[in-house]
Amino acid sequence: MSETIILLEQVNKHYQKINALQDIDLRLEAGEVLGLFGHNGAGKTTMMKLILGIIKVSAGNISVFGLDPLDKQAWASRKKIGYLPENVSFYDQLSGTEVLTYFARLKSAPKNQIVELLEKVGLADAKDRAAKTYSKGMRQRLGLAQAFLGNPKLLLLDEPTVGLDPSATQEFYSSVDQLKSSGASIILCSHVLPGVEQHIDRAMILSAGKSAAIGSLQDLRDAAQLPVSIKTKGINGALKNNAQLAGFMVAHNHLLVPESQKVQIIRQLMEFENISDIQVEAASLEHIYQHYLADNKRSIEQESKL
Structure with missing residues (x-):
């Protein structure tokens, strides 16, 4: 029987008059990769922040590794989580090696991983340069290396391939596949849909804070009759x-x-x-995504007329 890593039950998050997330249900099992898709402002980053315990739910229940992310006991389990935010930033004066050394200490990750990861993301030659001299793509690769530290059991990746060239993107997905095969659970949030579908087990499509669809790509194709x-x-x-x-x-x-x-x-x-x-x-992920967004938009328009 597989282990449930993330559980969201009727989760809501409100900011004054804005409903960022509404009635979200999600169960993520060990070794499962979920693709999280939606337009800007759909609620993807908000969901990740809730899972990380950065913000608190307005209503509903959430557990990560069996604990509320805001529970004091959950702090220890954060060492098992790798996170890559959409906008990566580091202490500019630190070198690539020093950045990873800092995060390795925070996560109690073995230091011998640092050299290995810098080579894996193509930064071995720039490891002693200050982060402020890195291009956007290099910063993104350093962010990926940071997220992979400690062989995390849960990875939250927000737009991980932005700024990566085709070779680096391929290497990234290879790393995702390796972590999945070792039992890690992954939530992959991306606007770049081509190339994603063969690396995910299920897709969740958010629209205006609501779940427009969730399931395997084949299940979503069948339901949509694409x-x-x-x-x-x-x-x-x-x-x-x-x-x-x-x-x-x-x-x-x-x-x-x-x-x-x-x-x-x-x-x-x-x-x-x-x-x-x-x-x-078969209908691509892009076709599936566009279908459910359009379908959700029609539902919202019909509700507004009632």
Whole structure:
């Protein structure tokens, strides 16, 4: 039986007249990666601050490693948490090595990790330079190294790939996969959706402080009844001459078909003698995200009319 690392039950957070979060339910298990998505102001950073115990819930219950994050006993468990804020800042006069040494002491992390992590994030050559000389991308990589200190059992990553080049981004996701395989739980908040989906187990989409959707990508696709994209080569326009297939056409040699009819349509396409290639793609994370945001917006508009 897996261990519940984070539990949110009907969590609300209000700032005067602003409802930052409303009736949020979430259970995150050990070794699970959750992608947290939403527009600016949707409540993503507020949720992370609640989990960290930086701010207090207005209503509802929250527990991290079985304890209220604001409980005095929860302070010890913070050493098991790695956090990367959206806007990374350090003491400018400290070098990269000194920054990680400082955080290693706070988290009681082994010092031999410092050299290893600096190499892993590509800062080995800049380890003795002052942080004020680092570019935005270098600061982001130093922030990642800080978050990975101590082999955390819970990682909260707010826009972790901002400022990273493709190589560094790939290395970051490799680290996420390694931590997941070791049993760590991860909440990954990002606006950069391409490349994220193969690294998460579930997605949670926030809109105006409410949960618009939560579940595995396949569950969300099924619930939304999003179509499958099928592109062909070699048929040379013959699709439009097939009465059944023509109904699914959205462009030359491009079909959008319901998931339930995918296999049937593929079989039909394979009967074309001249077909040379076929590409099948389920709805991407971007499509899922846009669908649920639009659906939530419609619900809000309907409620306002009542």
